[in-house]
Amino acid sequence: MNHFWIIIISILAGLPCAWLGSFLVLRKMAMIGDAISHSILPGIVIAYLMSGQKDSFLLFLGASLFGILSTFLIEYLHSKSGLQADASIGITFTFLFSLGVILICYFSSQIDLDQDCVLYGELAYSPLSRWIIDIYDFGPKAFWVLFLVVICTFSYIYFFYQPLKLVSFDEEFAKVSGINVMLWHYSLMGMVSFITVSTFEEVGSILVISNLAVPALTAFLISKNFKRMLFLASFFLILSCILGYGLAYFLNVAVAASISLLGGLIFGIVFITEKMISNQKKYLALGL
Amino acid sequence: MEFYLSDPNLRLVFFGILIMSSTTAVVGNYAFLRKRSLIGDAISHSIFPGICLGFLFTDSKNPVFLLVGAFATGWLAVFLIDYFKNNSKIKEDSAIALVMSVFFGIGIVLLTYIQQSKGANQSGLDKFLFGQAASIVETDVIVFGSVALLSLVVVLLLFREFKLICFDPVFAKSIGYPIKTLEAIITSLTVLAIVVGIRSVGVVLMSAMLIAPAAAARFWTNNLSVMMVVSILFTTISTILGCGVSYAFEGMPTGPWIVMIMSFLAILTFLFAPQKGSVNKYFRDRMNWSRIEKENILKKLYQIGEVKNDFFQPIFLPEVANNRHTEIKISQILKKLKNDGFVIKTKGNWYLSAEGKAKGQKMIKLHRLWEFYLTEKVHIAPDHVHDNSEMMEHIISPEMEEKLEKALNYPKKDPHSKEIPY
Structure with missing residues (x-):
C-alpha cells in the first residue's frame, strides 16, 4: 500500500508543476521556476520562525511572498536597470538564497530545517504521516494537501486558460487585445511560488525544478497544439513517477532524484525518436 | 582586516577564497558578456554527478579523480545545452533548466546509492552541495593558485580573440577565427574555475560568484579590461567583508555572506551607478x-x-x-x-x-x-x-x-x- 501512496503523492506533486511548467517553457521563463524555488528559502525561514511549525499557512504565505518578490526584483533589474535577463535572474535568486542560508545559520538553534530535506524531500516517508479523525484513517495527510493543490492549479488553468495561453504565445497581441499582461505575469509567478512551496516538502526542490521543466519540454518537442502539450506533459510526468519509483525501489536511492533521472531519460528517448522520424521524413521528401 | 589575518587558518581561507573568486570573476566576465550567465548555474549543478562517478569508479576520495569526473560532466552539460539549443526548438534557458535538473537528480541518485552501499566512507561528498569555506587547506590554495595562473595566462594570450567572440561572434567567424576552439577554451576555463571552487562555496552560490561581479562591473565601464579589474575589485571587497563577518560572529557561514555582500553591492550598483x-x-x-x-x-x-x-x-x-x-x-x-x-x-x-x-x-x-x-x-x-x-x-x-x-x-x-x- 505504501508503494501506491508514494507514487500517487509524487504524481499529485508533479502535475501542477508540469502544467505551469508548460506555460513557463512557452514564455521562455523555464529558469524562473528555478529562481523562485531558491528564492522562497528566506520566506520559509521567516515564516517558520514566526509560527514555529512546519505545516502552517504562514509558511505558504511567506514563501509565496518571497517568490513574487523575486520575480518583481528580476523584472525591475531587467527592465529598469537594463540588466540582461539571465543575469538578473542569477543575481536575484542567489541573493535571496544566501539570505535564507544565513538566516538558517543565525537561528540554527530554533530551526530544524534540514538542508537535506529541502533538497531531496521526504517522499519515502510521506505516507507515514496520516490524517486521522477519531478512529477513521483517511490516508496520508500529504495526499489530501496535494490533492487540494492540484484542484487549485487545475481550476486556475481551466478558468483562465484563454488569457494565459494568449499571454504565453503572443504577449504583444495580448496587450493589444486589452489583456493586462503584467497581471497575468504576476499571477502565474504567484502560482509557481505557491506550488513550489506546497510541493517541495514532499518532493524536494530538485524535483520541483525538474518537474517544472522536463515533462513540459518533452511534450513541447512533439506537440503542435497547446492542449495536447498539457496532456502529454501530464502523461510523461506520470510515466516518470511510476518508473522512477521503481528504480528508486530497486536501487534503494532517493525517490525524488530518481524520478527526475527518469524524466531526463524519457526526454532523451523522445528527443532521439523525434529526430529520427523527422530525418526519415526529410529523406522521404527528398525521394531518397 | 589585520585582525583576522593574524590567524593562520583564516589567512588560508581568506586568500584561498580571494584567489578562487577572482578567477571566477574573470571568467564570469565572458559568461556575462556572452549572455550565458546562467550557464554557471548549470555547470555547478552538473558537476555533482561527476564527483560521485569519480568516487564510484576509483573508490577513493582523492580530489584528482573527483575533479576529473566533475570536469567531464560539467563539460558534457554545456555541450548538451548547446546541442539542444542548436538542434531543436528548445530555447537556451529551457535547455539549461532541463540539463541542470536532470544532471543534479542523477547526482543525488548516485550520492544516495553511494551512501547506502559504501557507508561511512562517503562522508564529505555532500560538502560539495553546500560548500564549506572553513575547510580550505594549503593544497586547496595551491590548486586555486595554479588554476588562477592558468586562466590568467590564457586570458592574456587570447584577450583579443575572446573579446571579439563576446561582442561580435559573426565578425570573428568571418575573419577566420577558430570560433569552436575558442569557445571550447572559454567553456573549459569556466568549468575549471567552478570545479575547483565548488567545495568552498557550494553549488548555488558558485553561480553568484561567477556573474555578480561581472554584472556589477559592467555598469561602471564600457571597457573590457577595466571591467575585469572592477569585477576583481568587487570580489575582493566582498571577500574581505564576508570573511570579516564570519570571523566576527560565531557560526556565520563564510560563503553565503560573501555572496550576500556581493549581490548586495551589485544591486546597489544597478540602482545607483552614475550612468546606467x-x-x-x-x-x-x-x-x-x-x-x-x-x-x-x-x-x-x-x-x-x-x-x-x-x-x-x-x-x-x-x-x-x-x-x-x-x-x-x-x-x-x-x-x-x-x-x-x-x-x-x-x-x-x-x-x-x-x-x-x-x-x-x-x-x-x-x-x-x-x-x-x-x-x-x-x-x-x-x-x-x-x-x-x-x-x-x-x-x-x-x-x-x-x-x-x-x-x-x-x-x-x-x-x-x-x-x-x-
Missing part, C-alpha cells in the same frame, strides 16, 4: 520629459503668435490646451517656464518673453527644417514627415542645425508651405 543605474536613469528621463514638454509649449505659443501676427499678447490658456495637456497642466508648465525666463506674468496674465519667443522660434525652425530635409533629401511624402520631426526637433544639436541649414541652402518654406523663421 536605474535611479539616475529615472531622473534623467524625467528631466528630459520636462524639457520636451516645455519646448512643446513654447512652440505652441510661437505658432499662436504666428497666426495672430503678434507674439506678445496675453496667453489665452484654452487656446494652448489640447487633449494631452489640460489647462491646469499648462499653467504648471508655464510656472516652470517662468523660472527659466521664457514667460512673464503680470496682473494675472501670462506673456511670452523675448527669450521665450526666440526659443519657440528655434523649435519651429528646427521642426520645419527637418521636414524640408526629409522631403527634399530622403524623399518621404510631405504628409509622413510631421511625426518624425516632432521628435527630431528636441534632439538636433547646434552643429547639426548649421549643417542642415547649409546642406539645404537656407530654404524659405517647409513642405507644407509654412515659413521657416530664421
Whole structure:
C-alpha cells in the first residue's frame, strides 16, 4: 500500500508543476521556476520562525511572498536597470538564497530545517504521516494537501486558460487585445511560488525544478497544439513517477532524484525518436 | 582586516577564497558578456554527478579523480545545452533548466546509492552541495593558485580573440577565427574555475560568484579590461567583508555572506551607478520629459503668435490646451517656464518673453527644417514627415542645425508651405 501512496503523492506533486511548467517553457521563463524555488528559502525561514511549525499557512504565505518578490526584483533589474535577463535572474535568486542560508545559520538553534530535506524531500516517508479523525484513517495527510493543490492549479488553468495561453504565445497581441499582461505575469509567478512551496516538502526542490521543466519540454518537442502539450506533459510526468519509483525501489536511492533521472531519460528517448522520424521524413521528401 | 589575518587558518581561507573568486570573476566576465550567465548555474549543478562517478569508479576520495569526473560532466552539460539549443526548438534557458535538473537528480541518485552501499566512507561528498569555506587547506590554495595562473595566462594570450567572440561572434567567424576552439577554451576555463571552487562555496552560490561581479562591473565601464579589474575589485571587497563577518560572529557561514555582500553591492550598483543605474536613469528621463514638454509649449505659443501676427499678447490658456495637456497642466508648465525666463506674468496674465519667443522660434525652425530635409533629401511624402520631426526637433544639436541649414541652402518654406523663421 505504501508503494501506491508514494507514487500517487509524487504524481499529485508533479502535475501542477508540469502544467505551469508548460506555460513557463512557452514564455521562455523555464529558469524562473528555478529562481523562485531558491528564492522562497528566506520566506520559509521567516515564516517558520514566526509560527514555529512546519505545516502552517504562514509558511505558504511567506514563501509565496518571497517568490513574487523575486520575480518583481528580476523584472525591475531587467527592465529598469537594463540588466540582461539571465543575469538578473542569477543575481536575484542567489541573493535571496544566501539570505535564507544565513538566516538558517543565525537561528540554527530554533530551526530544524534540514538542508537535506529541502533538497531531496521526504517522499519515502510521506505516507507515514496520516490524517486521522477519531478512529477513521483517511490516508496520508500529504495526499489530501496535494490533492487540494492540484484542484487549485487545475481550476486556475481551466478558468483562465484563454488569457494565459494568449499571454504565453503572443504577449504583444495580448496587450493589444486589452489583456493586462503584467497581471497575468504576476499571477502565474504567484502560482509557481505557491506550488513550489506546497510541493517541495514532499518532493524536494530538485524535483520541483525538474518537474517544472522536463515533462513540459518533452511534450513541447512533439506537440503542435497547446492542449495536447498539457496532456502529454501530464502523461510523461506520470510515466516518470511510476518508473522512477521503481528504480528508486530497486536501487534503494532517493525517490525524488530518481524520478527526475527518469524524466531526463524519457526526454532523451523522445528527443532521439523525434529526430529520427523527422530525418526519415526529410529523406522521404527528398525521394531518397 | 589585520585582525583576522593574524590567524593562520583564516589567512588560508581568506586568500584561498580571494584567489578562487577572482578567477571566477574573470571568467564570469565572458559568461556575462556572452549572455550565458546562467550557464554557471548549470555547470555547478552538473558537476555533482561527476564527483560521485569519480568516487564510484576509483573508490577513493582523492580530489584528482573527483575533479576529473566533475570536469567531464560539467563539460558534457554545456555541450548538451548547446546541442539542444542548436538542434531543436528548445530555447537556451529551457535547455539549461532541463540539463541542470536532470544532471543534479542523477547526482543525488548516485550520492544516495553511494551512501547506502559504501557507508561511512562517503562522508564529505555532500560538502560539495553546500560548500564549506572553513575547510580550505594549503593544497586547496595551491590548486586555486595554479588554476588562477592558468586562466590568467590564457586570458592574456587570447584577450583579443575572446573579446571579439563576446561582442561580435559573426565578425570573428568571418575573419577566420577558430570560433569552436575558442569557445571550447572559454567553456573549459569556466568549468575549471567552478570545479575547483565548488567545495568552498557550494553549488548555488558558485553561480553568484561567477556573474555578480561581472554584472556589477559592467555598469561602471564600457571597457573590457577595466571591467575585469572592477569585477576583481568587487570580489575582493566582498571577500574581505564576508570573511570579516564570519570571523566576527560565531557560526556565520563564510560563503553565503560573501555572496550576500556581493549581490548586495551589485544591486546597489544597478540602482545607483552614475550612468546606467536605474535611479539616475529615472531622473534623467524625467528631466528630459520636462524639457520636451516645455519646448512643446513654447512652440505652441510661437505658432499662436504666428497666426495672430503678434507674439506678445496675453496667453489665452484654452487656446494652448489640447487633449494631452489640460489647462491646469499648462499653467504648471508655464510656472516652470517662468523660472527659466521664457514667460512673464503680470496682473494675472501670462506673456511670452523675448527669450521665450526666440526659443519657440528655434523649435519651429528646427521642426520645419527637418521636414524640408526629409522631403527634399530622403524623399518621404510631405504628409509622413510631421511625426518624425516632432521628435527630431528636441534632439538636433547646434552643429547639426548649421549643417542642415547649409546642406539645404537656407530654404524659405517647409513642405507644407509654412515659413521657416530664421
